[in-house]
Amino acid sequence: MRAKVWGTSYYVLAGGLAILFLFPLIWTGYASVAPAGATRQQEGFGLGNYAGLLDYDSGLTQYLWNSAYVSVLTVAFTLALAIVGGYAFARFKFWGRDALFLVTIAILMVPYSTLLIPLYSMLGDLGLRNTLFGLSLVLTLYQLPFAIFMMRISFESVPKEIEESAMVDGCGSFGVLTRIMLFAVWPGLITVGLFSFLAAWNDFIAPLILVSEADKAVLPVAIANLRQQAQGSVDFGATQAGVVVMALPCLLLFIALQRHYVRGFMSGAIKG
Amino acid sequence: MRHSRKLVGAAYAAPVALFVAVFFVAPLLLVGRMSASDWPLLSGDMGVNFPANYESIGDNPLFWPAVGFTLKYTGIVVVILLGLSLLLALIVADGGRRGTGFFRTAYFLPTTLGFASASLLFFGFYSPSIGPLDPLLQWIGLTDEPVSWLGTSGMALFSTVVLVVWKFAGFFMIILLVGLQAIPPDVYEAARLDGASRWQSFLHVTLPLLRPALGLVLILSVTGSLLAFDQFFILTKGGPDNSTVTVVQLIYREAFQRFDLGAAAAISVVVLVALLVFNIAQFRALRRDA
Numbered sequence: 001m002r003a004k005v006w007g008t009s010y011y012v013l014a015g016g017l018a019i020l021f022l023f024p025l026i027w028t029g030y031a032s033v034a035p036a037g038a039t040r041q042q043e044g045f046g047l048g049n050y051a052g053l054l055d056y057d058s059g060l061t062q063y064l065w066n067s068a069y070v071s072v073l074t075v076a077f078t079l080a081l082a083i084v085g086g087y088a089f090a091r092f093k094f095w096g097r098d099a100l101f102l103v104t105i106a107i108l109m110v111p112y113s114t115l116l117i118p119l120y121s122m123l124g125d126l127g128l129r130n131t132l133f134g135l136s137l138v139l140t141l142y143q144l145p146f147a148i149f150m151m152r153i154s155f156e157s158v159p160k161e162i163e164e165s166a167m168v169d170g171c172g173s174f175g176v177l178t179r180i181m182l183f184a185v186w187p188g189l190i191t192v193g194l195f196s197f198l199a200a201w202n203d204f205i206a207p208l209i210l211v212s213e214a215d216k217a218v219l220p221v222a223i224a225n226l227r228q229q230a231q232g233s234v235d236f237g238a239t240q241a242g243v244v245v246m247a248l249p250c251l252l253l254f255i256a257l258q259r260h261y262v263r264g265f266m267s268g269a270i271k272g
Numbered sequence: 273m274r275h276s277r278k279l280v281g282a283a284y285a286a287p288v289a290l291f292v293a294v295f296f297v298a299p300l301l302l303v304g305r306m307s308a309s310d311w312p313l314l315s316g317d318m319g320v321n322f323p324a325n326y327e328s329i330g331d332n333p334l335f336w337p338a339v340g341f342t343l344k345y346t347g348i349v350v351v352i353l354l355g356l357s358l359l360l361a362l363i364v365a366d367g368g369r370r371g372t373g374f375f376r377t378a379y380f381l382p383t384t385l386g387f388a389s390a391s392l393l394f395f396g397f398y399s400p401s402i403g404p405l406d407p408l409l410q411w412i413g414l415t416d417e418p419v420s421w422l423g424t425s426g427m428a429l430f431s432t433v434v435l436v437v438w439k440f441a442g443f444f445m446i447i448l449l450v451g452l453q454a455i456p457p458d459v460y461e462a463a464r465l466d467g468a469s470r471w472q473s474f475l476h477v478t479l480p481l482l483r484p485a486l487g488l489v490l491i492l493s494v495t496g497s498l499l500a501f502d503q504f505f506i507l508t509k510g511g512p513d514n515s516t517v518t519v520v521q522l523i524y525r526e527a528f529q530r531f532d533l534g535a536a537a538a539i540s541v542v543v544l545v546a547l548l549v550f551n552i553a554q555f556r557a558l559r560r561d562a
Contacts, residue, residue: 017378018374018379021378021379021381021438021441027397028393036401084285084288085287088284088288092278092282093281097281100285100289103292104288107292107296109548109551110296110544111499111540111547112499114543117306118298119295121311140291144291202386203388204502205505208505209528220392223388236396236399237402246386247386250385251384254384262446
């Protein structure tokens, strides 16, 4: 009897919390297609709000392209640096190795805003302000601590014997890296790629500060600006449609790559 | 041979070293120089004026309110997040039950959204024109009039805390879940044989063994809350009446609304130092007790 009461209250509590957590997500999907005043969807359910996004300012496709471009560049930079860096930290001894690793991890200790003020000025001097390329470099910086850490432990967990036998067969260190090691560490690469993609896709404050031209805005900034359209009144329908457009890739990636997601957390939890 | 292997290693590390030097060490040095200089946004470096920027921090009428608000917000968020994420982790760690996989996914899904997306979502969620809360509350019969979710400073803080807890509880749940699963089952078995109740074994077995994971949650949530920006920038815009301006928002305002990079850099340096001291203290405290 007691176990039964316990079991029922467990499901009431767990289920109630699940409803609270899912409700806003379900609501935003609903609100993006439901009819409401002062939106592009006045009568009946439909995609009016999404159609409205397509020709708002530079157009949804432009913002989608900007966001995708920045995210892919960030992933590429992060992976490239993490592969060579992780390999170096895991397999070589060289002067300044520990210091460099510490400095890289120390990036985590410095608040975003503390670096964005000088970076704003520096990117201007380098001619990279207002460019998506420069933005990607800054976003890469914030992915480095996790990426380098993750790839270092990934490379370290590959048995040394595999490498040594390849060396005997005449492979140089670069051959070992590209022909053998990369295949052994690919789960780590997927986790690093996933996290850096999501971080770049969703980042708000860096593009807000570093990119001011309207047609180079990334999605989060564009959708946040869109609220102030049309004589100061807010188009809530378009806002929620924008939220859905931003959220969908994240949800799909989560569903497809759940295992790699959790591994990222675990590496942090174990070492933290 | 050994010598050349060192060179090869350094060569592989060189891209990272170069990148970190240009985009991390150089800006860190530059922010120090900016904070000691007269540096308007548009005209650039106008020469050293140390310590004018630091002296004017205290004169900024928004500074102390922003510090106070940020600390208050951090305290509230951290307490609620720790408690709720622990509850969620305990719910989904109960592997013997059906449905734990579903619950885990349900609690975690908000984490997959970006912070700006989540803030925009709640911006609509709280709006009187399309938000679902007012109709719902009126239907239940709790109120007759629409609630102003962001209208007063108290409500704006409450509504933002709800957003942040919704967005991050699942993230911290996973960290605590990993910690829970690392506790060997025989410890519980031993506690049960000694006659410990469920509650006693939670207090005396689970909590002490969960310390490292709880410590990680504490440090991440404190640091994240102290640096709050997106949620207030989008949801409350610092209002009403500047009552929800956080320290990072203040940096943004100094730099890009008052066009004073020197002042912004000075506050940034203060935040950096405060955060370093705070994190070192937290690490020490956690280590000493462990």
